[in-house]
Amino acid sequence: MSRHRKALLAASLAACSAASWAHDSWLRAADAQPGSGLVALDLGNSARYPRSDGPTPAPRIAQSGCVDEQGTRTALLPRGEQSVWLELRARLGAARAAGCWVELKPKDIALTPELVQAYLDDIRAPQAVRAAWAEQQRGGLPWREVYRKFIRIELPALRGADAVDLAALRRPRGFPLELVPVGSQPLRAGAPGEFLALADGRPVAGLPVEFVSRRSPVGVWRQSDADGRIRIALPFGGEWFLRSTVLDVPATPQDAWHSRFANLTVMVR
Template sequence: MTLRHCSSLCIRLIALEAGQFTGRALRDWVLKVASGAAIAAMSTCVLAHDTWFRLAPRQPGSGLLALQLGEGTRYPKNEGVIPGSRVIGAGCVDEQGRKSALLPRSEDGILELRSRLSNARAAACWLELPPVELQLTPELVKVYFDEIHASPAVREVWEAQQKSGVGWREVYRKFVRVELPVPGAAQRDPVSAGALRRAHGFPLELVPLGEAFVQTGVPAEYQALADGKPVAGLPVQFVSVRSPLGIWTQTDAQGRIRFSLPFGGEWLLRATALEPPSSAQAPWRSRFATLTVQVQ
């Protein structure tokens, strides 16, 4: 795997996600980000291109919560801007179960979204992005499989497909969640997280379980769901904002993970479910899911 191959794929993925560049604009944008993508590729060469929520560093106040939608090859480094026009199925809920819209606000370097949460003390927000089609070389597919921890069964299907002379064509979708305390909220009585943790029926989502917020050194449970049903045997990586070295684990028969995080702060859970094509003419289909949690 060469740096040139890896960085060029990363740039292609970012451009596809943005879905807004053509001609000279695309050329100028690629030149602008190429050096940053190359540096990221040199250090990790990560091809599983993730999208995530982060709390915006500047909060607007007046009962508004501002989130940023990050995009890149290595969390938390942002490498592209997703247009607000591509956001679908977005919303938030507070600890009382009150729902509110999550709307794109600005796209200056990174997409910011806002939700009016009034006097909420904690919130969970979510969104999905529409499908994107992608073609990869066999060399890039191999690295892609390694980065998402693809199963032996998936690799066997791809090997047979290669032998028959069929190339890689994929349609992927992305589903993003976050759970966090609301900045500046008054700390009164303990808050239950139960109302924040309802599934939304996405084709893939990672959902915390239980009533307690995630705490350092305390085992917490998460569940991977597809259309509301558990996803067994799904590889899930935990990545801290403090370190690029992630921790891999796998869901059990009920799609659950019980895991204790070693230190506090912001953590990202990331997973990719990859489905072989139903016929030689059909594409592979993948679903990327991320969940950002604040570990107390």
């Protein structure tokens, strides 16, 4: 085996093992579409995209919706739990493109120290987070966390592959954390693309974001600049998944951690 192939294999194994806890959620277009102006989306979640470990219960959804290229909003509603997905549908009529989103309600969890270490490594947590956790460990305190998830998808070609102005469906939703494509043009393989990391509409600097293709388990990491922007030329087309997590350091070691997950699915031509 060549040195290059060995390095790729090692990176792949590291990516899969490091993701042993941190569960992301994502939206993707269902393989079978209902037609008649309806669009079906699957909401999945697991330790590593694109596998899904099971459906998210519909009552976990705090809000959801879609917007088309004209800026017209429509409801995105749960239709039913499948084997590993929660199916949602939106009536988009003759829309040529759409952007959809789901916010999940806060959920409490507790983790063992071993899982916390894998979690922090997986999301590339900054030193301030690691130092705060080390202080909690010295005090014999457990890891308690309340997490929230903010999930987006871009559907750039619902009716054919003609170029569509995508600016309206890329507008920020004002979530506590979100990843948004910049500009009005479709993303193209090998061409420079730009994304924006936002919290409550404000740029987030220094945010680690992983770009994962449906074609490969090995992700590509980038970090947002001082203006919250991430510039990258994705190497090939198809479905790409963006993932990032922010852990807010507790005010005191006795308090629970609060985390925000931002996930985005895009199609690259």
